[in-house]
Amino acid sequence: MKDEVTKNGVNPTPMLDQLEDGPWPSFVTGLKRLRDSEGKEYAPIMNDLLGQLNHSYENRKGFWKGGTLSVFGYGGGIIPRFSEVAEQFPASKEFHTLRVMPPAGNHYTTDILRKMCDVWERHGSGLIAFHGQSGDIMFQGCTSDKAQVAFDELNEMGFDLGGAGPALRTAMSCVGHARCEQSCFDGVKAHRGIINRLLDEMHRPAMPYKFKFKFSGCGNDCVNAIHRADFAVIGTWRDDIKINQEKVKEHIAEKGRKYTIDTVVSMCPTRAISLHDDDTMEIDNASCVRCMHCINVMTKALSPGDDRGASVMIGGKRSLKVGDLMGTMIKPFIKLETDEDFEALEDFAEECMEFFADNALEHERIGECIDRIGVPAFLEAMNIEADPNMVNHPRTSSYVRTDDFQEESAKYFERKAAEAGLVVDQ
Secondary structure, three states, rough: OOHHHEOOOOOOOOHHHHOOOOOOHHHHHHHHHHHHHOOOOOHHHHHHHHHHHHHHHHHOOEEOOOOOOOOOOOOOOOOOOEEOOOOOOHHHOOOOEEOOOOHHHHHHHHHHHHHHHHOOOOOOOEEEEOOOOOOOOOEEEEEEHHHHHHHHHHHHHHEEEOOOOEEEEOEEEHHHHHHOOOOOOOHHHHHHHHHHHHHHHHHHOOOOOEEEEEEEEEOOOOOOHHHHOOEEEEEEEEOEEEEOOHHHHHHHHOHHHHHHHHHHHHHOOOOOEEEOOOOOOEOOOOOOOOHHHHHOOOOOEEEEOOEEEEEEEEEEEEOOOOOOOOOOOOOEEOOOOOOOHHHHHHHHHHHHHHHHHOOOOOOHHHHHHHHOOOOHHHHHHHHHOHHHHOOOOOOOOOOOOOOOOOHHHHHHHHHHHHHHOOOOOO
């Protein structure tokens, strides 16, 4: 059958060709470029890969099956793919993927990137993804006999396999304080510390299902931690937004008063921003939810406060047993400045994973586990005191006792002030 459709040794791809139409770049163009690389060992692999992909489009069915493949000393990190139509497309009968952990914050040198490309040209298909939503560097497409060889060379460069299977998966962190002035904590240090502490959980899959850490330096959440991470650490601050009134006036003079009202004042989700007649700005910080919008628009005029730290949210995920879940606020604010602060975060991360391993059902994420048992049970197990910031939605029932509200709220604010080292006015 293959001989009848092959022309000059190149598999025709009429279905895929249509994906190159239109104004946007297509992955098909990249695959064809690898296929047409003269003298490269991976060219035949990409030719048959394109042929099989077109075959899948025509039949509306995937023709890949899994299996077992690993390298010495590791229980996970490689995604095996074996073709079910290997007789038609023999060059791509095995197309395994190595998931490799990137450096925290995705900091590379050009020399390292060139060496990575050289490794995959020698041992793989030449196809690399920087990075998937999993956070990994995806070295896509190699045969079983090349997996160990390719990993050994990557390992000599200082890289390690990431997660696969029911295990701790590769973590992600934004570039953070290295290049972003909005970052509120050292996300790279937090990322590195937690992964080093829990590395065995990545290499020896033994969890009910996968578990992901993600670290964002501020509320812009550039790594999608709040809805893609089982354990999200997101930078924030707890004092007032800093306002440079002179820069506010310069912004208004340049953009216009109406523009500032339309794009900043009116866009504040809690209506916390006021613009006075003299073109000065006032923010009701008690109402601010740290959404970052005003800071993003007026970067020179507004910036995060000085009392910076992070929030920890647990349970974000895409659809599985339960629909899409955003992370539940578990620690509204923690300081991350000293080594002791980071060690405490690592301890809490390890406790969360132990809770997950002991209590989650098979193929259940921690967010779904908490949804099943309830947040109070999770807080009790983790020895965490309930906090109003954890409320997902206020109660709508009017049958709630409020006669002791003032007394209890006073205790709460006094306790929080003591933790922050503040004095509460009586």
